[in-house]
Amino acid sequence: MDFLSASIVDGLLLGFVYGVAAMGLTLIWGVMNVINLAHGPIIALGMFGVYLIFTALGLNPYIGIVLVALLGLLLGVLIYYVAVHRVINAPHLSTLLATYSVNMMIIGVGTAVFSTSPRNVDFSLGSVELGPITLLGSRAVAAVAAVLVTGALYIFLYRTRPGRYIRAVANNRDAAELMGVPSTRILALSFGLGTMLAAIAGGLIATFFPFTILAGGVYELKSFVISVLGGLGNPIGALFGGLILGVLEGIIPTFMPTTWVPVLEFVLFVLILLVRPSGIFGAKK
Amino acid sequence: MKRIFTFFVLLLIVMGALLTACGSSETPAEPAAPAADTAPAASDSTAAEEPAAAEPAAPEETTLMIGFTTSQTGKQNVSSTRQVNGLMLWMDQVNEAGGLELSDGTRVKFDYVTYDDESNTDRVQELYTRLATEDGADFLISPYSSGLTAAAAVIAEQYGKVMITTGAASDSAYQQGYTQVYQAYTPASRYLTGAVDLLTTLDPSVKRVAFVYENSKFSTSVVEAAKVYAEEQGYEVVLFEGYDPETTDFGPFINKIEAAAPDAILGGGHFQDGSTFARQIDEKNIDVNFFTLLVAPPEPDFADLGQAAVGVVGPSQWEPLAAFTPDSATEAGLDWYGISGDEFVTTYEGAYAGEEPSYHSAGGYAAGMILAKAIENADSVEPEAVRDALEDMDILTFYGHVKFDTSAENHGLQIGHSMVYIQWQEDASGNLAKQVLWPLEGATADSLYPKP
Numbered sequence: 001m002d003f004l005s006a007s008i009v010d011g012l013l014l015g016f017v018y019g020v021a022a023m024g025l026t027l028i029w030g031v032m033n034v035i036n037l038a039h040g041p042i043i044a045l046g047m048f049g050v051y052l053i054f055t056a057l058g059l060n061p062y063i064g065i066v067l068v069a070l071l072g073l074l075l076g077v078l079i080y081y082v083a084v085h086r087v088i089n090a091p092h093l094s095t096l097l098a099t100y101s102v103n104m105m106i107i108g109v110g111t112a113v114f115s116t117s118p119r120n121v122d123f124s125l126g127s128v129e130l131g132p133i134t135l136l137g138s139r140a141v142a143a144v145a146a147v148l149v150t151g152a153l154y155i156f157l158y159r160t161r162p163g164r165y166i167r168a169v170a171n172n173r174d175a176a177e178l179m180g181v182p183s184t185r186i187l188a189l190s191f192g193l194g195t196m197l198a199a200i201a202g203g204l205i206a207t208f209f210p211f212t213i214l215a216g217g218v219y220e221l222k223s224f225v226i227s228v229l230g231g232l233g234n235p236i237g238a239l240f241g242g243l244i245l246g247v248l249e250g251i252i253p254t255f256m257p258t259t260w261v262p263v264l265e266f267v268l269f270v271l272i273l274l275v276r277p278s279g280i281f282g283a284k285k
Numbered sequence: 286m287k288r289i290f291t292f293f294v295l296l297l298i299v300m301g302a303l304l305t306a307c308g309s310s311e312t313p314a315e316p317a318a319p320a321a322d323t324a325p326a327a328s329d330s331t332a333a334e335e336p337a338a339a340e341p342a343a344p345e346e347t348t349l350m351i352g353f354t355t356s357q358t359g360k361q362n363v364s365s366t367r368q369v370n371g372l373m374l375w376m377d378q379v380n381e382a383g384g385l386e387l388s389d390g391t392r393v394k395f396d397y398v399t400y401d402d403e404s405n406t407d408r409v410q411e412l413y414t415r416l417a418t419e420d421g422a423d424f425l426i427s428p429y430s431s432g433l434t435a436a437a438a439v440i441a442e443q444y445g446k447v448m449i450t451t452g453a454a455s456d457s458a459y460q461q462g463y464t465q466v467y468q469a470y471t472p473a474s475r476y477l478t479g480a481v482d483l484l485t486t487l488d489p490s491v492k493r494v495a496f497v498y499e500n501s502k503f504s505t506s507v508v509e510a511a512k513v514y515a516e517e518q519g520y521e522v523v524l525f526e527g528y529d530p531e532t533t534d535f536g537p538f539i540n541k542i543e544a545a546a547p548d549a550i551l552g553g554g555h556f557q558d559g560s561t562f563a564r565q566i567d568e569k570n571i572d573v574n575f576f577t578l579l580v581a582p583p584e585p586d587f588a589d590l591g592q593a594a595v596g597v598v599g600p601s602q603w604e605p606l607a608a609f610t611p612d613s614a615t616e617a618g619l620d621w622y623g624i625s626g627d628e629f630v631t632t633y634e635g636a637y638a639g640e641e642p643s644y645h646s647a648g649g650y651a652a653g654m655i656l657a658k659a660i661e662n663a664d665s666v667e668p669e670a671v672r673d674a675l676e677d678m679d680i681l682t683f684y685g686h687v688k689f690d691t692s693a694e695n696h697g698l699q700i701g702h703s704m705v706y707i708q709w710q711e712d713a714s715g716n717l718a719k720q721v722l723w724p725l726e727g728a729t730a731d732s733l734y735p736k737p
Contacts, residue, residue: 010536
């Protein structure tokens, strides 16, 4: 069963990146109770950002990811003010439709500009053979980057003033406002951070998989599953949720046909919702 | 608790919507904008119904309306656009030359009406119904892909419209007893059999092969036929497994392939999964001598993979290097029809800003040519007469041999055309280029075997 260990390592490394993608979704949900349906296209924009920086400017993709993260933050703030802010207190359906509209716009413009032709960042960090395991450099770096991003997010949320504001707004927006927290700006910042995480995940994925403008959809779906696994609104739990999903994706194909992977993932999703709706690492509510 | 419940319900709605979107298209709700290119000439087509009018005066001109959908959005966007580009080139060339001429002097020109099908089967059925009824299309051309074409074929048959299919290789649409549908592509059942023959020629000692394929209508029918063929040739199929069309991480799957230790891998699906698969096979340094993928390798963009593309073999419906000429038609005892391959490449590149035509482009052009030749042979624009001419068609074009099965079991299935197999190789200066490996009489280079 050599390939079982190889597959677990493959899945685990990818799971870190899934975790970062899901962190973006769950952060936005946790702070403002908005399901961001533009999450997938923003992941795809992260991929295209790294691709363009790599091909047009010839920069190392990891420098590209830093730039893409900044652009992701700005884009998120913009999306918040343009599409989300006016409907933030409306019923869930309004925010759902607002973000879905943003999703459609990004995909429409993206298809017109880039077509749905797959793009590839022709970049490799080589691989290391460790017995039966082939450790790919780009995946290992992505996993390290994911841990760093998670650590940075944790420090930001728990050790800085804007981070505390975000947690305060997530906890009770009215009370936070009474204490002088500028809630609109904090909501915009949270949305920006959520899209930044999505863009970073997209940028990391672009270093090892070819992609199209439609490629974000798959990761958006996975992010839903991971968010529920890790506990809704719990960004750090999302990383563990990502790891669980990644390992499952690695293990399942070793004993049954690969096509069963999405089936089992969504069975797990429903089970968690039924048995432990707050997620494995979910906060008590 | 109430919040969680609300979220749960909403999430289920969203998941449902997203899953549906993933299964078919990205844009479920956008209304189709009628194509701007639709000209008001549709009504002219009725004038064609009595081409042999008694008066021998000035030559009549009639315009036939061709209906088809284009995947302007959704995942078939690239291949579909190329296919339609090929078809448009054919139409422009025929119209610029003054149209087809029938024996009574009637000039037949063409116009078209098209809509965005969003790469979505349901939209195809709605839109082909509209094309056949409201838009009064005289003849239909299929959308791109086997799945969409299967949906369109039902409508063509229902409304008695002759449809030339292109970009659609699956055999099953021709086994439903349809009488109006004619296939330009080599069918899926013969898509990979040439690759098995090529492998036998390259290395008779190879016995262990793996078939790994995208779970889609097209890929499944290709590998099922190829598996039967390979087993007949004495190969041992060590792995026969499909993967989900949305798969991006092939890592665990590749580990499984490695554990089965095949000498050759055959399969794949479409462009996105194929290029992802090829890249990961290369990154994982899988030791395999022969690697053939469907659809992706013949696309010019496959070269973006760099080293991962080198040595990958792919079946193609047509290649610019393939040399079918009037001379080869004479040798084969067939009628030659249409322009040369070089002229197709030159005019296509001229029309589309230097874009190299892929086999999808050639397939689109070929569909138009087949229809034109049938109208000329029938010397009529009557659908019945055109259909009879299609039944008798046996021609060679730059795209290859075209002949249809006329039996009741496989009516309309392409039996003349066959695949060309290409391989990506590095030239002397290190640039990637496609070379034709098979059929051997058309080969432009020796095979890179085993795959580096």
